[in-house]
Amino acid sequence: MDDNPPRKSSLGSRLATALKPKQSGRRLMKKSTVNLREAAVSKDSSLKDFPSTSSIRTNAQPQYESFPTVDTQTGERQDYTALIHGLGHQGSFDSLKSVSRLDPQRLDTDTRAGDRRVASLSDVLWLRVCSHLPPSCVASLAFASKTLRYRLGPEAWIALNHPENEQFKSEFLVSLDSQLPDHLFCFRCITYHRRVQKGQERLRATATMNPLFICPWASEPTQIPLRMRLTPGHTLPFTFVQLVMRAHRYGPDYGIPPESLSRRWKCRESEWSHQSRYYIDKGHLLLRIVSKSFAEPALPPSGLRHLLYSREDYFPYFSACAHWRDGELMNNCKCALGHIPKPKETIAQQLRTGPQINNAMRHVNAIVSLCGKCRPMRRCPDCPTEYLIEVRFEEDKNDPVNKFKQSIVVTRWSDLGDGTTPLAGEWFACNRETDYDSFATIGRRGISGTFEAQSGVAIPGQRMLSLNPENVKMGEKGHNWY
Ligand SMILES: [Zn+2]
Ligand SMILES: [Zn+2]
Ligand SMILES: [Zn+2]
Structure with a gap:
């Protein structure tokens, strides 16, 4: 190669010409076929020592367009038109479907270069390689090319159908996600279902029927965490995380943008209102939910509970991870509520209840500062979730008399993972x-820092404490949570 540089540049420029966008498909076929053939012939002498070019040399012999030759070594059809089409389409989302790797012609051209080397290794060696791989990887290897499929046989795929290999079957099928924009993988059935609302998928309240595909097991109970509780009456189905992450990885045809998941909603049975936002960072979907409710000062314990817990299931009204009962989350909310001062009272207002006048009551500071226990950001030690509790002075548009009131604001940030499986990871x-x-x-x-940095908001530097510093895990049996 080194002794003949002018020819090398000539091949490069000819290939570049062949791969340029063409004005018509007819011209593409004619020109590219000629170019590659010429290039192969011209390179023939200089590339003798390079084993993978042997197929190009075979093809350099004159042949007819309509009769693609068959490689004597691998038994594969060799078609220049398909080769050039395949190369020319790389990197474009619009054409992903047409050059999908499930297309046998594309499979041929993609794998031809490595096929000879694959074929040169013995069956014993390939079986040895497979013995070190999990079943899902063996199945993927057998799916990679025809040569490998013949070498490894269909056993790996048959093995995936055994009940004990369910997890490996899921892994193998999810790895085909990039080929199936019109389908979505169902973790109940371990199969792909067709998307019935393709591109129109919208997150709705849990009570609303909103199937993204028709699944025969949809109404059956399952141990798989297919939904994440956000707030009372609102959950996030895992299918939406799948859709967002697929669109992020493979293109808009495969799902929906993360912004389409963002919502504002008001709780029906309480004063709480919520706002959710989503953001993708380093291949993971991040969630932020800001929940707030107006709060009275000096609430007794029963009043605090009434404000914080849903009557339905005694979960918090605000959004929390599955480990909210352990540790300090609820205690800190109650602590923060304890810092809310009594509202300002003028002298006239004070005189209505008695003759004493308290001067401090005339000048109450509306900005509440929390203590060292309830102010710091907290991170759940058992999952990627962070919490911040604040007390803010906010406007109540529905109250014409007392327009400004103190409110408790609980913000939750969570990393929801990469959307490939609900059975592992974040x-x-x-x-x-x-x-x-x-x-x-x-x-x-x-x-929280990563999430807020995307909108240019820098969270004031503060300590990140553990939500459960003692690391005592009692769950519902604990004494701290109610
Ligand atoms: Zn299903
Ligand atoms: Zn406090
Ligand atoms: Zn947690």
């Missing part, structure tokens, strides 16, 4: 008890 950790260690995994920069 999504699973947020919903279940796992051995996930958030302080070891997330590191110094918090999810």
